Amino acid sequence: MNYENLKLRTDENGITWVGIDVAGSNVNTMGTPVLDEFAALLDRFNKEPPTAVVFHSLKSSGFIAGANIQEFEAIGKTNDVVAAEKLIKRGYDLYERLAAVKYPTLALIKGFCMGGGLELAMACRYRVAVDEPGTRMGLPEVILGILPAWGGVKRLPQLLGAPAGFDLMLSGKTVDAKKAKKLGLVDEAVPPRIMGNTVAGVLKALPAPRQLGFVQNLMTNGLLRGYVASQAKKQVAKRARPEHYPAPYAIIDLWQKYNGDVHKPSATESCSMQALLSHSTAKNLIRVFSLREKLKAQAKGIDFKAKHVHVVGAGVMGGDIAAWCALRGITVTLQDLDASKIAPAIKRAADMYKKRLRDERRIRDAMDRLQPDITGDGAKTADVIIEAIVENLAVKQKVFAELEAKAKPGAVLATNTSSIPLEHIATALKDPSRLVGIHFFNPVAQMMLVEIISGAQTDADIARKATAFVDQIDKLPLACKSAPGFWVNRILAPYLTEAMRCLDEGITPETLDEAALRFGMPMGPVELADVVGLDVCAAVGQVVGGEEALKNFPKKLSAKLESNDLGKKTEKGFYVWVSGKPQKGTAGVVPAGLIERLITPMLNEANKALAEGVVTDSDLADAGAIFGCGFAPFTGGPFNYQRSLTTR
Amino acid sequence: MPSALREPIYVVDGARTPFLKARNAPGPFSASDLSVAAGRALLSRLPIEPTQFDEVILGCANPSPDEVNIGRYVAMRLGCGDKVTGWTVMRNCASGMQAIDSAINNMLAGRSKLVLAGGVDALSHAPLLYSKQMVLWFAALASAKTMGQKVGTLAKLSPTALLSPVIALMKGLTDPKVGLLMGQTAENIAFRFGITRSEMDAFAAESHKRVLAAQAAGSYKNEVIPLIDSKGNVYNDDDGARSDSTPEKLAKLKPFFDKKYGNVTAGNSSQITDGGVWLVLATKAAVEKHNLPVLGKIVDTQWAGCDPAQMGLGPVYASTPILKRNGLTLNDLDTIEINEAFAAQVLACKAAWEDEKFCKEELGLDGAMGSIDMNKLNVDGGAVALGHPVGASGARIVLHALNVLKRTGGKRALATICIGGGQGGAMLVEAA
Numbered sequence A: 001m002n003y004e005n006l007k008l009r010t011d012e013n014g015i016t017w018v019g020i021d022v023a024g025s026n027v028n029t030m031g032t033p034v035l036d037e038f039a040a041l042l043d044r045f046n047k048e049p050p051t052a053v054v055f056h057s058l059k060s061s062g063f064i065a066g067a068n069i070q071e072f073e074a075i076g077k078t079n080d081v082v083a084a085e086k087l088i089k090r091g092y093d094l095y096e097r098l099a100a101v102k103y104p105t106l107a108l109i110k111g112f113c114m115g116g117g118l119e120l121a122m123a124c125r126y127r128v129a130v131d132e133p134g135t136r137m138g139l140p141e142v143i144l145g146i147l148p149a150w151g152g153v154k155r156l157p158q159l160l161g162a163p164a165g166f167d168l169m170l171s172g173k174t175v176d177a178k179k180a181k182k183l184g185l186v187d188e189a190v191p192p193r194i195m196g197n198t199v200a201g202v203l204k205a206l207p208a209p210r211q212l213g214f215v216q217n218l219m220t221n222g223l224l225r226g227y228v229a230s231q232a233k234k235q236v237a238k239r240a241r242p243e244h245y246p247a248p249y250a251i252i253d254l255w256q257k258y259n260g261d262v263h264k265p266s267a268t269e270s271c272s273m274q275a276l277l278s279h280s281t282a283k284n285l286i287r288v289f290s291l292r293e294k295l296k297a298q299a300k301g302i303d304f305k306a307k308h309v310h311v312v313g314a315g316v317m318g319g320d321i322a323a324w325c326a327l328r329g330i331t332v333t334l335q336d337l338d339a340s341k342i343a344p345a346i347k348r349a350a351d352m353y354k355k356r357l358r359d360e361r362r363i364r365d366a367m368d369r370l371q372p373d374i375t376g377d378g379a380k381t382a383d384v385i386i387e388a389i390v391e392n393l394a395v396k397q398k399v400f401a402e403l404e405a406k407a408k409p410g411a412v413l414a415t416n417t418s419s420i421p422l423e424h425i426a427t428a429l430k431d432p433s434r435l436v437g438i439h440f441f442n443p444v445a446q447m448m449l450v451e452i453i454s455g456a457q458t459d460a461d462i463a464r465k466a467t468a469f470v471d472q473i474d475k476l477p478l479a480c481k482s483a484p485g486f487w488v489n490r491i492l493a494p495y496l497t498e499a500m501r502c503l504d505e506g507i508t509p510e511t512l513d514e515a516a517l518r519f520g521m522p523m524g525p526v527e528l529a530d531v532v533g534l535d536v537c538a539a540v541g542q543v544v545g546g547e548e549a550l551k552n553f554p555k556k557l558s559a560k561l562e563s564n565d566l567g568k569k570t571e572k573g574f575y576v577w578v579s580g581k582p583q584k585g586t587a588g589v590v591p592a593g594l595i596e597r598l599i600t601p602m603l604n605e606a607n608k609a610l611a612e613g614v615v616t617d618s619d620l621a622d623a624g625a626i627f628g629c630g631f632a633p634f635t636g637g638p639f640n641y642q643r644s645l646t647t648r
Numbered sequence B: 001m002p003s004a005l006r007e008p009i010y011v012v013d014g015a016r017t018p019f020l021k022a023r024n025a026p027g028p029f030s031a032s033d034l035s036v037a038a039g040r041a042l043l044s045r046l047p048i049e050p051t052q053f054d055e056v057i058l059g060c061a062n063p064s065p066d067e068v069n070i071g072r073y074v075a076m077r078l079g080c081g082d083k084v085t086g087w088t089v090m091r092n093c094a095s096g097m098q099a100i101d102s103a104i105n106n107m108l109a110g111r112s113k114l115v116l117a118g119g120v121d122a123l124s125h126a127p128l129l130y131s132k133q134m135v136l137w138f139a140a141l142a143s144a145k146t147m148g149q150k151v152g153t154l155a156k157l158s159p160t161a162l163l164s165p166v167i168a169l170m171k172g173l174t175d176p177k178v179g180l181l182m183g184q185t186a187e188n189i190a191f192r193f194g195i196t197r198s199e200m201d202a203f204a205a206e207s208h209k210r211v212l213a214a215q216a217a218g219s220y221k222n223e224v225i226p227l228i229d230s231k232g233n234v235y236n237d238d239d240g241a242r243s244d245s246t247p248e249k250l251a252k253l254k255p256f257f258d259k260k261y262g263n264v265t266a267g268n269s270s271q272i273t274d275g276g277v278w279l280v281l282a283t284k285a286a287v288e289k290h291n292l293p294v295l296g297k298i299v300d301t302q303w304a305g306c307d308p309a310q311m312g313l314g315p316v317y318a319s320t321p322i323l324k325r326n327g328l329t330l331n332d333l334d335t336i337e338i339n340e341a342f343a344a345q346v347l348a349c350k351a352a353w354e355d356e357k358f359c360k361e362e363l364g365l366d367g368a369m370g371s372i373d374m375n376k377l378n379v380d381g382g383a384v385a386l387g388h389p390v391g392a393s394g395a396r397i398v399l400h401a402l403n404v405l406k407r408t409g410g411k412r413a414l415a416t417i418c419i420g421g422g423q424g425g426a427m428l429v430e431a432a
Helices: A032-047 A071-076 A081-100 A116-123 A142-143 A152-160 A162-170 A176-183 A193-206 A216-221 A225-239 A247-258 A275-276 A282-296 A314-328 A337-357 A360-369 A393-406 A422-426 A461-470 A488-504 A508-517 A525-532 A534-550 A555-562 A594-612 A618-629 A637-647 B029-045 B069-075 B095-108 B132-143 B145-157 B168-172 B182-193 B195-218 B284-290 B309-326 B343-354 B356-363 B390-408
Strands: A006-010 A015-020 A052-057 A062-064 A107-108 A112-114 A126-130 A136-138 A189-192 A308-312 A329-336 A372-373 A384-387 A412-415 A435-439 A449-455 A478-480 B007-018 B055-059 B085-089 B114-122 B271-284 B296-305 B335-338 B412-419 B423-431
Touching: A006 A032, A015 A216, A032 A081, A052 A062, A052 A193, A062 A107, A062 A508, A071 A081, A071 A282, A081 A116, A081 A275, A081 B335, A107 A193, A112 A116, A112 A372, A116 A136, A116 A152, A116 A478, A126 A193, A142 A247, A142 A282, A142 B168, A142 B423, A152 A162, A152 A247, A162 A216, A162 A225, A162 A247, A162 A384, A162 B335, A189 A193, A189 A384, A189 A618, A225 A594, A225 B168, A225 B423, A247 A275, A275 A478, A282 A478, A282 A637, A308 A314, A314 A329, A314 A337, A314 A372, A337 A360, A337 A372, A337 A422, A360 A372, A360 A478, A360 B069, A360 B412, A372 B029, A384 A461, A384 A488, A393 A412, A393 A422, A412 A461, A435 A525, A449 A618, A461 A478, A478 A618, A488 A508, A488 A525, A488 A534, A488 A555, A488 A618, A488 B195, A508 A525, A508 A594, A508 B195, A508 B356, A525 A534, A534 A555, A594 A618, A594 A637, A618 A637, B007 B029, B007 B095, B007 B284, B007 B390, B029 B114, B029 B271, B055 B069, B055 B095, B055 B356, B069 B085, B069 B114, B085 B095, B095 B114, B095 B271, B114 B390, B132 B145, B182 B309, B182 B343, B195 B343, B271 B284, B284 B356, B296 B309, B296 B390, B309 B343, B309 B356, B309 B412, B335 B390, B343 B356, B390 B423
Parallel strands: A015 A052, A052 A107, A062 A112, A107 A126, A112 A136, A126 A189, A308 A329, A308 A384, A329 A372, A384 A412, A412 A435, A449 A478, B055 B085, B055 B114, B335 B412
Antiparallel strands: A006 A015, A435 A449, B007 B271, B007 B296, B114 B271, B296 B423, B412 B423
16 A cells, blocks of 8 residues: 555664655645544554564654644634544544554654654653753643543543643643653653664664553552542642543543443533534634644744844843843843843843743843843844833834934844834934834733734834734744734723723622632732732723723722732732732622623724734734733634534 | 054043952952943944954953953953954063054054054952862862761861952062062062052042042043942042041051051052953054044153162153154153052162163163152152052053143153062153
8 A cells, every 4th residue: 555644664673664744735634534544554464473563753853743733723613522522532542552562662753742643652662852942742632622532531640640631631741751751651762863873772682661650550551549539630620620621530530430442432421522622612712722833824934033132122022121131042132221220120031031041051041132221322233123111102212213223134023012102203213114013912821812003104014023023032023013902901901991990889809809810800900900010000991092091990999009009019909919919808699691791892802903904814903902901712712702602 | 672552543532441449359349340331431432343353462461261362252242243353461470561562463463453552450359269289188088988988088177278368459569489478579679679558648638639539630530430230339540549648647557568667558549440451553544534533643662671679769760761763751751650569669669760870870871860750750649649550550551641732732741560579661742
């Protein structure tokens, strides 16, 4: 048989190398044609058993990215749950066959190895991971509202022990080669230079598969199984409600009741794939996943790469933007008036790098890229210049006049303003078309979305460069028109304003936040206001609401502003903040209709903004609301949510 | 006698870290951290990409075992890329000056056109070493085979030896040939030329006064790059100068090297300090090619050897021939930088040049060389107040001499330094 997606060769030791090279794609995904070929390959090996088999990737992008999401998406759109179930079970059965073969099998993992790819690797007898920066392993299905259906729910806890297995499966997080070795997910983690020797060595020695220790075995296969499952559920309950996010609960149940066998639960059981797939959450999350790809795709084909970014203003936003860019490999000069103004940003960056990079050398390199600049010389050589200073038109105009004089031709001049119209700032420039908005959200490290703001005067090419830059630093760009509040703040403002009015009416912050959490927001509006900063909220509220907002200014907010209790940053807002955490009392009874009262102004504003062309694509705007202000992800965003209300 | 340089070498610009006094524990920055911080700020104000250098040369007298060939390591950290070579030079206290001279040599030989050269030392990071007794004990433990042998070796461990590490820095400040501490060599020449304790203390107090005045006037502003550590602490200025270092206060300090009856104290010696310096050096062709600004030029270099027990006179031995060769007297210099290893040592240099017998016998002159105008010597203070990060000082005085010329409108300056082991180095520089 001729294979389209697999390339076979036998090496001098008689080992059969199965190179996975999915046709017509840059990445390997396990779609139906690939599964078919694997099945045929196992049939052939059945007849003529090989000495040993190594599965590896012929793509530079990685091992296997997972199942083919597009197939799931197509199935989800047509609601063909039966077809999806068939696909899932075929993968499960295929991997069961692979796991049962008598000849030794080994997966050589280099680069991404996710979902169905990792499940294939776990069905092999051995796994060798190549220890290089691109190698990541994980089971991210839960992020899409589904479960690892091809044996992952069974095999991952067997390899790692149930607690560590759940930690990975229920969060969807990924691990690198070294961590995978430590966890027991792979047998060896080696540098590329000895991967060939390692494969040959393992297949020559044929070591007995690793066994779980006594306690781990007790937790995974013995008396403590039930306890571990209930603990895992408790952990999940802290982050996700079952009515919004059924998948993590389904994963735990499928393991506990059926040891991960997708054949066993009936279609009506909540831990069945049928139940998950027919739930709106999976459909919406899969859609959000593809919208995320769509946001990224905006940067495709733009020939621009920033080597040097200059940030003016080392406050919280400027400092964190600078730190993020340096983390992403760009040389950054961070300008402020003197070293003491820049110092807090350097400290925050050092703390972030320690947490995220851990490796001492990588921390050093990131710190070396992040350069304090009190003379502002960095502006002369930067490819992108971002202003993040005080929200004052005259000051910004002065800064941009100076920056324009210093900047090299073709450099992107960007403002991070959230409240001043770009067109006004641009009047200070000789060439106003150079100014674009690159609007980050706080906290920069966590918020995925960055709005690209085009004013009437903005040159389309500069906006394209800004889009490419945002993609370069692994954020999600959303193109917006320069209109008060842009997109995210435009829809957030009426929601927060309504929450402030509720506070004035005597509803407690805890109750308001609880209402929003029940709706599925990751954070309640009052806590969010404290995090964003009450001064910023007030400013944005005025920009979006105009005169009307001023006339009817919320009283409690006004009092907080007067006493300079601005939220998290001053450790006191509507909540008292202790070491970065709000001190919350118990929520009261959430009155009927409260969440509708909060959400409706937001939805109305979203519709108006779309009609005005602030955003041009309602799909991308949905993604923007999810990644920019945490609009309940399982709803699929404000427009998708409204559609679901009408169809319901 | 070597002739003047075939062509002058241009100093484009230079910068350094604040000199941070060692305070009984490793300071916030390693030597490479210091060099990177000063280097990247210097490069960002110049129209040069780090990759455009032909080579990077760094003087370092006390390199850390973690930063082997620190010149190359720092070049990589500065983003010079794989292809720019980097190396490290060591001539004790003149390592930084040696880096500049090595750059000059390669430029005159046509090997390089644009070089980043400087010096660095983080003396507060100097390691503690095991004594020879402990090293032998470890060797015995490693070769012990049976449990009995191991127990026997363990029993022989001397707690005194274990708890008395050798301070690597003290080794570095001791002459291996004559076995004298550097401070004792300063005592030698103070004795030879009759420099008194009160003269030393007065000189030291003046050094502090001049540094503080220069800081207040902003004279160090362009030269010193503020540092920020990863805890968010800021280091804006050199931190060794003290307003309370008066002659009266200094007189109360006990002699440090020749205990009890000596004259050289911690107060009239240079401080133990961390710091790094860089200069960007270019040939005339490179200046034109990259359209570079010019701070000044180096017109001549001289190295000289002398008795290690009198190493502090090194500047006299090195400076005399360079001045003669260029037809200059001490009076023809607009400013002079003599590195202040010890107040006694600078004063002894001055006295030696005023001493007819010394000049005739040791320098082969017809009479006394002359007198240094104290108003032209170390006008912004020196190492007694700023500190002496050994590998960095030689580069610092060259850079600072040029900065003084620029500020005062002077034309010509001499930067000279004494070198542990009995040598002196001198560079003759001119304003742009």
